[in-house]
Amino acid sequence: MLENVKYYISVALYYFKLSLQKQFEYPAMIISCVFMIPMMYGTGILLLYFMVHNFQPLGGWSFPQLAFLFGIGYLSHGLMMVFSVQNWWIESYVLRGEFDRMLLRPLSVFFQFTVTYINFIGLVDVLVGLTIFLYSCKLINFVWSLHNIITIAFVIIGGVLIRSSIFTIFCSVAFWTKRSESLFLLLNDMLERTTQYPMTIYPYFVQFMLTFIVPIAFISFYPACEILGKDGRIVFPLEMSVYTPIIGIVMFILANMFFNLGLKKYESAGS
Amino acid sequence: MAFLEVENLVKEFTVTKKKEGLKGAVSSLFHPEKYKVRAVDNISFNIEQGEIVGFIGPNGAGKSTAVKMMTGILHPTMGSVKINGISPHKNRKAVVGKLGVVFGQRTQLYWDLRLGETFELLKRIYKIDDKMYKDNIKMLDEVLNITEIIDTPVRQLSLGQRMRGDLAAAMLHSPTMLFLDEPTIGLDIEAKHSIRNFIKQINERCGTTVILTTHDLGDVEELCKRLIVINHGKIVEDGPLNSIIERMAPYRYLVVELASPHHNLFHPAAEVVKTETLRVWFKFDKSRIAATELISDLSKTYPIRDVSVKEPDIEDMIMEIYKKPVIF
Ligand SMILES: Nc1ncnc2c1ncn2[C@@H]1O[C@H](COP(=O)(O)OP(=O)(O)O)[C@@H](O)[C@H]1O
Numbered sequence: 001m002l003e004n005v006k007y008y009i010s011v012a013l014y015y016f017k018l019s020l021q022k023q024f025e026y027p028a029m030i031i032s033c034v035f036m037i038p039m040m041y042g043t044g045i046l047l048l049y050f051m052v053h054n055f056q057p058l059g060g061w062s063f064p065q066l067a068f069l070f071g072i073g074y075l076s077h078g079l080m081m082v083f084s085v086q087n088w089w090i091e092s093y094v095l096r097g098e099f100d101r102m103l104l105r106p107l108s109v110f111f112q113f114t115v116t117y118i119n120f121i122g123l124v125d126v127l128v129g130l131t132i133f134l135y136s137c138k139l140i141n142f143v144w145s146l147h148n149i150i151t152i153a154f155v156i157i158g159g160v161l162i163r164s165s166i167f168t169i170f171c172s173v174a175f176w177t178k179r180s181e182s183l184f185l186l187l188n189d190m191l192e193r194t195t196q197y198p199m200t201i202y203p204y205f206v207q208f209m210l211t212f213i214v215p216i217a218f219i220s221f222y223p224a225c226e227i228l229g230k231d232g233r234i235v236f237p238l239e240m241s242v243y244t245p246i247i248g249i250v251m252f253i254l255a256n257m258f259f260n261l262g263l264k265k266y267e268s269a270g271s
Numbered sequence: 272m273a274f275l276e277v278e279n280l281v282k283e284f285t286v287t288k289k290k291e292g293l294k295g296a297v298s299s300l301f302h303p304e305k306y307k308v309r310a311v312d313n314i315s316f317n318i319e320q321g322e323i324v325g326f327i328g329p330n331g332a333g334k335s336t337a338v339k340m341m342t343g344i345l346h347p348t349m350g351s352v353k354i355n356g357i358s359p360h361k362n363r364k365a366v367v368g369k370l371g372v373v374f375g376q377r378t379q380l381y382w383d384l385r386l387g388e389t390f391e392l393l394k395r396i397y398k399i400d401d402k403m404y405k406d407n408i409k410m411l412d413e414v415l416n417i418t419e420i421i422d423t424p425v426r427q428l429s430l431g432q433r434m435r436g437d438l439a440a441a442m443l444h445s446p447t448m449l450f451l452d453e454p455t456i457g458l459d460i461e462a463k464h465s466i467r468n469f470i471k472q473i474n475e476r477c478g479t480t481v482i483l484t485t486h487d488l489g490d491v492e493e494l495c496k497r498l499i500v501i502n503h504g505k506i507v508e509d510g511p512l513n514s515i516i517e518r519m520a521p522y523r524y525l526v527v528e529l530a531s532p533h534h535n536l537f538h539p540a541a542e543v544v545k546t547e548t549l550r551v552w553f554k555f556d557k558s559r560i561a562a563t564e565l566i567s568d569l570s571k572t573y574p575i576r577d578v579s580v581k582e583p584d585i586e587d588m589i590m591e592i593y594k595k596p597v598i599f
């Protein structure tokens with residue numbers, strides 16, 4: 001068991017190393033890195049400025065509360081961009097027969113696909129999210145207790161799992177249809193619109209769908225409700241933030257199953 | 272039990288027909304016209320350990336599709352594959368760890384990185400220990416001069432060097448069976464030669480079973496004792512090279528050199544296939560007429576200076592296959 005874990009970690013780390021090295025092979029990449037750090041902060045601050053001036057209290061949420069909600073959501077978005085952006089490209093993997101090589105290796109294809117790419121540029125989004133999140137923490141007088149730090153960490157990890165699993169599931173439709181791009185665009189738009197604002201501004205049935213059908217509401221809305229003491233309209237037993245990592249793991253398992261089901265339909269590509 | 276057993280293997284692809292124009296596009300959206308392509312049509316054969324088997328046939332014959340099914344990439348529509356008694360479709364991980372697979376048209380190497388980086392990744396994936404890794408690199412250096420290119424970024428390698436890299440990558444974990452799909456495609460003579468040499472060497476040294484698909488008749492002549500000829504998804508021939516040529520092309524050529532130009536040469540049992548001013552090629556079926564008889568008949572009527580008999584080669588055999596009508 002421990003041997004196995006060590007094996008998977010060593011393979012994953014080597015995949016990460018190679019995909020980073022690959023991105024650094026290009027001079028444009030290095031140049032963008034030099035500019036990136038100041039740029040990242042610039043974007044973050046601009047975004048904040050924009051938010052301060054444009055965000056009116058919304059659905060009973062004050063600006064600092066909205067920024068907190070946005071920050072949590074954007075952090076998990078950023079980490080998803082770093083670790084599992086390749087889900088967006090399942091369609092082209094299918095059309096170009098790129099799963100052939102993974103099928104030839106004595107490892108789970110889903111595992112290989114998950115670790116095959118790490119997106120350096122995604123760090124821009126992580127830093128933007130972090131800036132906004134930390135700033136909002138200050139505004140709401142967030143208490144940095146051990147309990148709160150652990151809660152936030154689990155919520156963010158859970159959020160990343162939920163986000164990337166949703167993409168895996170929807171984009172895996174390409175295994176059957178060879179097309180999933182329009183689904184992906186729809187989903188991306190939906191995620192953007194629904195993780196940045198409180199669910200309470202939407203009709204109840206929308207929130208119901210985004211809770212029980214596509215559990216987007218657990219990415220940022222419910223955990224923020226709990227931490228900020230807001231009314232989330234739908235009441236659950238236990239603390240709301242407990243659900244995010246659990247649903248994240250359940251979604252990840254479902255994504256793995258759905259992906260494997262699709263892989264059975266995989267037909268490689270004619271040359 | 273044979274090492275590789277392929278039984279009644281069938282693969283059908285469902286293809287959506289594309290219609291022309293906007294109207295066509297709209298109508299295919301609502302009423303997609305689908306039809307089935309039988310890329311591999313009920314093939315069966317066995318391969319023993321240590322064999323080098325050539326898989327040949329024209330473009331689109333179904334060679335790559337067959338390889339993809341044997342290696343577990345594609346699930347068959349019908350039929351089964353067993354390697355060492357295990358099905359790659361039921362137990363993929365157990366089977367593929369012992370296979371090496373190279374597709375000449377694509378690469379598994381990291382394009383932007385030095386060749387050695389891909390090797391290091393494979394070392395981890397296949398759990399190759401340091402000693403085995405070192406031994407294999409040493410062996411691969413002897414047959415492919417791999418250390419000469421191991422530190423070069425793959426994108427800077429020539430096609431031949433890249434192919435050497437791909438072959439080495441496929442051999443790092445000492446597979447018992449190697450599938451090569453058009454490994455010599457697009458290569459120059461020298462590169463082809465080094466790849467043929469590699470195949471021979473690993474077959475002799477490591478006892479690796481090799482299945483090779485190719486268009487290149489030189490590959491087959493030099494490497495394969497056994498040939499499987501496939502056309503329109505079906506096996507048309509399976510056996511030793513010589514006997515296949517015998518069966519597919521059971522004729523000879525008689526090249527006649529004339530003392531003076533002569534037109535309209537004719538013989539009832541032979542066919543003129545080519546004429547130059549002083550040279551005429553007759554094609555004859557050796558079961559219908561013996562060469563000696565043909566020569567004596569011709570020399571009675573025509574001013575003949577010299578004759579030679581030519582055996583058909585594999586190229587002639589391929590021509591015969593291409594000519595075969597399609598039967599659905
Ligand atoms: N992934 C695929 N989807 C649809 N049709 C395919 C696919 N792969 C191969 N084919 C079709 O199957 C037939 C056999 O192809 P292939 O096995 O690549 O032939 P070969 O390797 O002998 O040239 C061709 O008609 C090809 O168009």
Ligand SMILES: [Mg+2]
Binds near residue numbers: 336
């Ligand atoms: Mg092919």
